[in-house]
Amino acid sequence: AQKITQTQPGMFVQEKEAVTLDCTYDTSDPSYGLFWYKQPSSGEMIFLIYQGSYDQQNATEGRYSLNFQKARKSANLVISASQLGDSAMYFCAMTSLEGGGADGLTFGKGTHLIIQP
Amino acid sequence: DVKVTQSSRYLVKRTGEKVFLECVQDMDHENMFWYRQDPGLGLRLIYFSYDVKMKEKGDIPEGYSVSREKKERFSLILESASTNQTSMYLCASSLEEGAVNEQFFGPGTRLTVL
Numbered sequence: 001a002q003k004i005t006q007t008q009p010g011m012f013v014q015e016k017e018a019v020t021l022d023c024t025y026d027t028s029d030p031s032y033g034l035f036w037y038k039q040p041s042s043g044e045m046i047f048l049i050y051q052g053s054y055d056q057q058n059a060t061e062g063r064y065s066l067n068f069q070k071a072r073k074s075a076n077l078v079i080s081a082s083q084l085g086d087s088a089m090y091f092c093a094m095t096s097l098e099g100g101g102a103d104g105l106t107f108g109k110g111t112h113l114i115i116q117p
Numbered sequence: 118d119v120k121v122t123q124s125s126r127y128l129v130k131r132t133g134e135k136v137f138l139e140c141v142q143d144m145d146h147e148n149m150f151w152y153r154q155d156p157g158l159g160l161r162l163i164y165f166s167y168d169v170k171m172k173e174k175g176d177i178p179e180g181y182s183v184s185r186e187k188k189e190r191f192s193l194i195l196e197s198a199s200t201n202q203t204s205m206y207l208c209a210s211s212l213e214e215g216a217v218n219e220q221f222f223g224p225g226t227r228l229t230v231l
Contacts, residue, residue, distance in 0.1 A: 004159075035219065045207065045222035091159060104150050104162035104175050105220060 002027045004092050004108035011113050019079040021111050023092035026073060031097040034075040035105065036066065039089040048090075051075060052097070087115045120144070121223035123208055129229045136195040138226050140208030147212065149191035150220060151175075151183065154205040166191055198230045 003026040013019050025034065036048040051059045051066045059066045067076040075094075079086055089112050093105040124139035142149065148167050152160040152175075162175030164183040172183050180202060184192045191210075195202055205227050209220040 037222075043205075043225050045209075047219040047221070050219060093160075103173075104152070104165045105160070106176075107152075107159040107161070109157060109159040 002029070002032075002094055002096065002106040004094055004106055006090075006092055006108035006111050008111045009109075011111060013082055013113065013115055015084060015115050015117050016081055019082050019086070019113065020067070021077040021079075021090050021092075021113065023075045023077065023108060024073055025075060025092075025094050027094065027096065029096040029098050033095050033097055034066070034068070035093045035095075036064070036075075036077045037091045037093060038086075039091065039110075041088070045091075049077070082115050084115050084117060087113060089113075121208055121210055121221050123206075123223040123226050125226050126224060127227050127229075129231065130195075130198050131231050132199060134195075134198050134230075136198045136228065136230075138193040138195075138206055138208075138228070140191045140193070140210075140223055141189055142191075142210040142221070143189065144210070144212075144221075145188065146210035146221075147188070148210060148220075149185065150209040150211075151181075151191065151193045152207045152209065153177070154207055154225070160207060163193065198228075200230050202228065203230045204228060 005024045032053045034051045038046045049061045049064045063080045065078045089110045091110045092108045121142045150165040151163040154160045166185045182194045207225045208223040211220045212218040
């Protein structure tokens, strides 16, 4: 069984500051993938970034980076230079790669990020 | 652009009714998924399918069934709707098995069971 824990239900951050959203995970699978999704108030789920457990380097996508610490089982999302449009719910998720990557995702409960001007 | 569409944004049904939620994707994706989202609980996987006529139970399949007769369409069925099935339902799709791919989500259906 897999489990994702997001310990920050809500966060307030000043515009232009960097933000770190915490995510820890638990799994017995030797091979797995980690995802971050953003859900604005409009409701759509937007894929942000992916990290495979076998990847040697931390993933980056524009202003998003994933701080992957395998020994600590953490996969924190870092948003550099936050913008007002970053205000949203953020979900950490994982999937086992043992089944070929076709399995569903296990999600955390989410962090509600609010960027203040 | 990948497009995942869901038949309704809002749906109101009565207890005991049979409810069909439809999902269609237009990018020839093999894998399709149904989740429900509840405040404070995140998204939870109900069922998924990696091929036509194939289905796998997710974490919370009780009270639900699914149908995938065509590759592009994945239906979620509530055989006898109950009030505890009031929720936001999200459909997603992803590319083939054997490669880790992001899941593309539909806009969601907010179902209220009275």
